[in-house]
Amino acid sequence: EQETKAISDASEYYTTTTGEAGTYTGYTAEVVGDTLFYQANDLADPDGNKFGRVAVAAASARALTGTRLFKAKFRIKGGDGTYPIELLKTIIENPDAGYDAPTFIPVLVGMPAAYSNAQGYYPTPVYTASLEGGSITVHAPEYTISGSVTYQGGTQANGSVVELQKPMAAAGGYWYVDETTVRNGTYSFTEPAGSYRLVVHPYDPMYLEATSDPFDLTATNVTVDFTLASGAERKNGTVTVNGQVLRGVRVKVFDADGNLVGIYPVNDQGYFETQPLAPGNYTYYAVYGNQEHEISEGVTTDWDLTLYSIAGTVKGLDSGDKVLIEAGSRTGKMLKSEVFTAGSDVEYTIANLVPADDYIVSATTANNPVQYYSNVTDITQATKVVVSASTADEYSVVTGIDFDFTSVDTATITGRVVKNSSGVADIGVYALNPSTYAIVSQLTDSAGNYTLTVAPGSYEVFVYSGGKAFYYNATETTQQESQATILTLGAGGEKSSIDIDITECDCTLSGNVTYEREGGDPVAGALITAISDKGQAAGFTRRDGSYLLTGLCQGTYQVEMNPLTGNYAIQVKSITIDESNCDSAAVDFIIDTGNTLSGQVTEQGTGTPISRAMLYLTDNSTGELVGHRMYFTNPQGNYSIGDIPNGIYTLHVSHPDYESATVENLDISADTTRNVTLSKGAFIYGKVQDGSGNAIAGATIIAVVAGEEPSYAVSDGSGNYAIYGLDTTKTYLVFASKRGYERSFAVGSASDSGTQLDFTLTPPAQTFALQGTVTSDCSPYTVVGAGVIASYNPGAGKPDFFKVTTTDANGDYSFTGLPVPGTGASDYRLVVVPPGNLRVQVRSGIEGTADATVTENFEIPCGQSISGTVTGAPAGAVVYVVLYDSSGDFVDYTVAGTDGGYSFSGLTGNSYKVVATSEGKVKWYNQKDTIDAADAVSPGATADINLGS
Incomplete structure (x- = not known):
C-alpha cells in the first residue's frame, strides 16, 4: 500500500498554541483517505523510565488492497541479541461508539455492502487474519576491557579472579558475564558495547575484594586498573556451654548493616575462626538449636544455657544388636542421635536438648521397621514429646520414652537395583506407605541387592538417582509415581524380585532463559521441568541463564519454566525428542516481554x-x-x-x-x-474442644455451600477459629476435623456480627488390625483373588459394619483400622468367598482389642463332588438343584445346564440330600417327595433325578 498511499504520523498536521493543548488541523477528507496513519509510543512509566518496548499502530480510512498491506522498518540500538516483534490486536473502549467495555477490534474489516439487508443494515464482513510476529537481531561491535591488578605495595596479584558483570535492568543488581584469571599482573575481556562493572576476588585472602564503579563501553576500549588493599583479618574466639565444650554450637557473624557474613562451627576445643573479613564492625552470636547468645570475638565466652535430656528403655533386642535413637524438633531446630549396643535391654539417654514441645523420638534397628514413640510405625501417629521444666525430673531428664521390639509384626521386600545390566552398590532404596507416609530405606550391597524390613501395609518402592525418582512397576521401571505398583504385605509377608532398573536414556535438553530478548540478561535459578509419559527431569538455570537436562528418553515433553523469583509467569512449551535431535534438543524462554x-x-x-x-x-x-x-x-x-x-x-x-x-x-x-x-463481610466463629472441655489446636474447620468453593480456617492454640467473607443469604454446612478425632458437623448462616458455632470432637476410636492367609488342601495351594468380608453389628438399631478386601498373589489379606466393638456389639465375623469351586468359609467370634493385630488363617478343603442329570423338566424351563447336609441345613444351589447336568464341588461332609425343582415340579434324589424320605448321597456319588415320574 505504500505505493498508493502516503505514510504519516500526522505530525505535519499537528499544531500547538502556548498554554493550550495541541490540535490537528489542515487535513482534508482526501488526505485522510489517501494516507496510512501510524502511531508509535516508546512505552515508559509515569516517571519516564523506559520499559524497553515500543508500540506501533496503523489505520486507514479507506480500503487496503493486496496481500501485503504495508512494510514496517525498525532500527534497534542496544546490546547483542534477538528482539521479538509482536503483532497485537487493538482494544477499544468508547461508550459513544457503542463499546461500553474493552473490546478487540477485528484486524481486517471489509467495506459495507452496496445494498441494505432486510433489517435495513449494510453488512460489513470481518476477515480472519493470522498475526505472526517476527524479530530483529542485533550484532554489536566489540571492544576491549583491560587493566592491571596489583596488591598494595606493588606485587602482581597473579591468580586473582576478575569477574565481569552487567547491570540487570529488569530485576536490579548485576549478572555474571565472564571471568578471567590475572596473569603477569594483567587481565583482559573483549565484549560488545554496553554497561559493565568489574569485581576482583584476591588470590591472597588477606587482601580485600575490589569492585569498580559501573562504566560504559561505547566506541573505544576501556582500561580499569586495580590496587588491592590489605587489611582483611580472621576473627576468632572460644565458646563453652555451662563450662563445657558442646558439639553442635555454631557462631553467626553479621556486618554493621545486619547482613549475615557467615556461620562457623566450633571445634572440639570450642574454638571458631572466620574467613578473612574486611575492616569494620561485626556482631557475633553463638547458636545452638533455636537458642542464641551474643558473644565477643577474641575471648572465651561461657554460655549459661538450660538443657534437658530424654531417657528410656529399648526392649526386645538380642545381645549385640545396635539401635539408633534419634530425637528431632522442628521448633527447637534440633536433631540429636546416638547408636547404642544391646547387652540385654538398652537404657539410653539423649542429652543436651533445648526445650520444645514437638520432639519426635524414634528407634531404628536392623530387620525391624522404624518405631516412633510410642510404639507406632507411622510418623504421623507419633506422640510428640514435650521437653520442658514441667515434664523433666529434678535432673532435667524426661523419662519413660520407651520402645519395645519384643513382638513386632514385620514384612520383607527384597530386590536388586541395576544400571546397564549391572548391580548398583551403595544406593538408597526407599519403601513409602502412601497412606501414612511411613518410609523405610536401605543401601544396596556390592551386588546391588537390598532387603527392606517394613511394617505390614502398602508400599511403593523407589530409588532416587541423578535428580530423578525411579519407581518399581511390575512391568517395567517407571519415573511416574502414578504408575508405581503398590505392594501390599501382611505380617510375615514377603515380596521378592522387586527389581528397579535405573538405566537412563541418553537424550539431552538444553536452553537459555533470558530477560526481554534472546541473548538478553540471563535469568539464574529458574526451575526447568520436562515431563513426558516416559518420565521427567528437572534442573535450575546457571548464573549465565543456561540449563541442561540429561537422561531423557525419546518422546514428547512438556517443558515448564518457573522463574521462582519476581512475579513473572510460568511458561510451558512442547518439544518432541527423537533420533534427529536426541543430543541437540533445545528450548529457550524469554521473560519480561509483556x-x-x-x-x-x-x-x-x-x-x-x-x-x-x-x-x-x-x-x-x-x-x-x-x-x-x-x-x-x-x-x-x-x-x-x-x-x-x-x-x-x-x-x-x-x-x-x-x-x-x-x-x-x-x-x-x-x-x-x-x-x-x-470487605470482611459476614463470618462464622467458635471454639473447638474435646469432651472434657480442653481446647483442640490445629483442627481444620470448613464452611461450604453445595456446588461452591469452600472456606477454611484452623483453630489456634486456644481452640478458637473464625471464617470470614461469607454470604448472609446462604446456609453453610460447617464441619471440624482433626486426625484421630471423629468429625463434627453443624449447619448455620453467617451474619455481619458473626455467628457462633462451637464443636466438640470425640477422642480417637480404638482400632485393631486383622490379617491372615487363605490356602487350600489341593494344588494350587495358594488361593488368589478370594473375597474376604469382615463385619460386626455395633448394637440394636445400628447398621452392620462391613469392610471388604481380596487375597493377593500370596493368598494374604489384611485389614487395618477396624473399630473395636463396643458394649452391646457382636464379635467380628469373617466370610471368605474363594474363586472356582472351593466352598465359602465362615468364621465367627473373632475378638479385637485396641492396637492389637489378630491373625485368622483359612485352609479350604477341596473335598469331593456330587453330580448328576435332571430329566423330565418342561422344555426350555430353568431347573434349580439344591444341596442340603444330613441335618437338613441348606448348603448350596446351582442351575442345571441345558442338558440337565449339574455338579457340586468341594464337599467334605459324610452325606447330603439333593432336590431338583422346575415350574412347580419337585423331586428329591431317588424319586422321593420329601427331605425326610430322600435318600442320602455320599460325596463322589452320582445323583440323577427325573422330574417327570
Whole structure:
C-alpha cells in the first residue's frame, strides 16, 4: 500500500498554541483517505523510565488492497541479541461508539455492502487474519576491557579472579558475564558495547575484594586498573556451654548493616575462626538449636544455657544388636542421635536438648521397621514429646520414652537395583506407605541387592538417582509415581524380585532463559521441568541463564519454566525428542516481554493493607489462567503480575478473612495499576474442644455451600477459629476435623456480627488390625483373588459394619483400622468367598482389642463332588438343584445346564440330600417327595433325578 498511499504520523498536521493543548488541523477528507496513519509510543512509566518496548499502530480510512498491506522498518540500538516483534490486536473502549467495555477490534474489516439487508443494515464482513510476529537481531561491535591488578605495595596479584558483570535492568543488581584469571599482573575481556562493572576476588585472602564503579563501553576500549588493599583479618574466639565444650554450637557473624557474613562451627576445643573479613564492625552470636547468645570475638565466652535430656528403655533386642535413637524438633531446630549396643535391654539417654514441645523420638534397628514413640510405625501417629521444666525430673531428664521390639509384626521386600545390566552398590532404596507416609530405606550391597524390613501395609518402592525418582512397576521401571505398583504385605509377608532398573536414556535438553530478548540478561535459578509419559527431569538455570537436562528418553515433553523469583509467569512449551535431535534438543524462554499489572489490596473502610491476599488473572477470550500460577500480596498489600500479553482480562482476588472480589473487563495494553478493596463481610466463629472441655489446636474447620468453593480456617492454640467473607443469604454446612478425632458437623448462616458455632470432637476410636492367609488342601495351594468380608453389628438399631478386601498373589489379606466393638456389639465375623469351586468359609467370634493385630488363617478343603442329570423338566424351563447336609441345613444351589447336568464341588461332609425343582415340579434324589424320605448321597456319588415320574 505504500505505493498508493502516503505514510504519516500526522505530525505535519499537528499544531500547538502556548498554554493550550495541541490540535490537528489542515487535513482534508482526501488526505485522510489517501494516507496510512501510524502511531508509535516508546512505552515508559509515569516517571519516564523506559520499559524497553515500543508500540506501533496503523489505520486507514479507506480500503487496503493486496496481500501485503504495508512494510514496517525498525532500527534497534542496544546490546547483542534477538528482539521479538509482536503483532497485537487493538482494544477499544468508547461508550459513544457503542463499546461500553474493552473490546478487540477485528484486524481486517471489509467495506459495507452496496445494498441494505432486510433489517435495513449494510453488512460489513470481518476477515480472519493470522498475526505472526517476527524479530530483529542485533550484532554489536566489540571492544576491549583491560587493566592491571596489583596488591598494595606493588606485587602482581597473579591468580586473582576478575569477574565481569552487567547491570540487570529488569530485576536490579548485576549478572555474571565472564571471568578471567590475572596473569603477569594483567587481565583482559573483549565484549560488545554496553554497561559493565568489574569485581576482583584476591588470590591472597588477606587482601580485600575490589569492585569498580559501573562504566560504559561505547566506541573505544576501556582500561580499569586495580590496587588491592590489605587489611582483611580472621576473627576468632572460644565458646563453652555451662563450662563445657558442646558439639553442635555454631557462631553467626553479621556486618554493621545486619547482613549475615557467615556461620562457623566450633571445634572440639570450642574454638571458631572466620574467613578473612574486611575492616569494620561485626556482631557475633553463638547458636545452638533455636537458642542464641551474643558473644565477643577474641575471648572465651561461657554460655549459661538450660538443657534437658530424654531417657528410656529399648526392649526386645538380642545381645549385640545396635539401635539408633534419634530425637528431632522442628521448633527447637534440633536433631540429636546416638547408636547404642544391646547387652540385654538398652537404657539410653539423649542429652543436651533445648526445650520444645514437638520432639519426635524414634528407634531404628536392623530387620525391624522404624518405631516412633510410642510404639507406632507411622510418623504421623507419633506422640510428640514435650521437653520442658514441667515434664523433666529434678535432673532435667524426661523419662519413660520407651520402645519395645519384643513382638513386632514385620514384612520383607527384597530386590536388586541395576544400571546397564549391572548391580548398583551403595544406593538408597526407599519403601513409602502412601497412606501414612511411613518410609523405610536401605543401601544396596556390592551386588546391588537390598532387603527392606517394613511394617505390614502398602508400599511403593523407589530409588532416587541423578535428580530423578525411579519407581518399581511390575512391568517395567517407571519415573511416574502414578504408575508405581503398590505392594501390599501382611505380617510375615514377603515380596521378592522387586527389581528397579535405573538405566537412563541418553537424550539431552538444553536452553537459555533470558530477560526481554534472546541473548538478553540471563535469568539464574529458574526451575526447568520436562515431563513426558516416559518420565521427567528437572534442573535450575546457571548464573549465565543456561540449563541442561540429561537422561531423557525419546518422546514428547512438556517443558515448564518457573522463574521462582519476581512475579513473572510460568511458561510451558512442547518439544518432541527423537533420533534427529536426541543430543541437540533445545528450548529457550524469554521473560519480561509483556505488560505488568500491579497495585495494592486494602480493607474496605479502613484502608489497611491486606497481606497474603491471593490473586490470579484469567483471559476473557480463552478462560485460561495467565502465567499458570497464583500471586500473593506482600506485607504492605502490594502485588505485581508480570509478562501479561495485550488483552482483556478478569482479576480475581481472595483472602480467607474477606469476601472475594473480581475486576472484570480489565484492558491491559500497557503496564497497568489497579488497586482492589476487600470487605470482611459476614463470618462464622467458635471454639473447638474435646469432651472434657480442653481446647483442640490445629483442627481444620470448613464452611461450604453445595456446588461452591469452600472456606477454611484452623483453630489456634486456644481452640478458637473464625471464617470470614461469607454470604448472609446462604446456609453453610460447617464441619471440624482433626486426625484421630471423629468429625463434627453443624449447619448455620453467617451474619455481619458473626455467628457462633462451637464443636466438640470425640477422642480417637480404638482400632485393631486383622490379617491372615487363605490356602487350600489341593494344588494350587495358594488361593488368589478370594473375597474376604469382615463385619460386626455395633448394637440394636445400628447398621452392620462391613469392610471388604481380596487375597493377593500370596493368598494374604489384611485389614487395618477396624473399630473395636463396643458394649452391646457382636464379635467380628469373617466370610471368605474363594474363586472356582472351593466352598465359602465362615468364621465367627473373632475378638479385637485396641492396637492389637489378630491373625485368622483359612485352609479350604477341596473335598469331593456330587453330580448328576435332571430329566423330565418342561422344555426350555430353568431347573434349580439344591444341596442340603444330613441335618437338613441348606448348603448350596446351582442351575442345571441345558442338558440337565449339574455338579457340586468341594464337599467334605459324610452325606447330603439333593432336590431338583422346575415350574412347580419337585423331586428329591431317588424319586422321593420329601427331605425326610430322600435318600442320602455320599460325596463322589452320582445323583440323577427325573422330574417327570
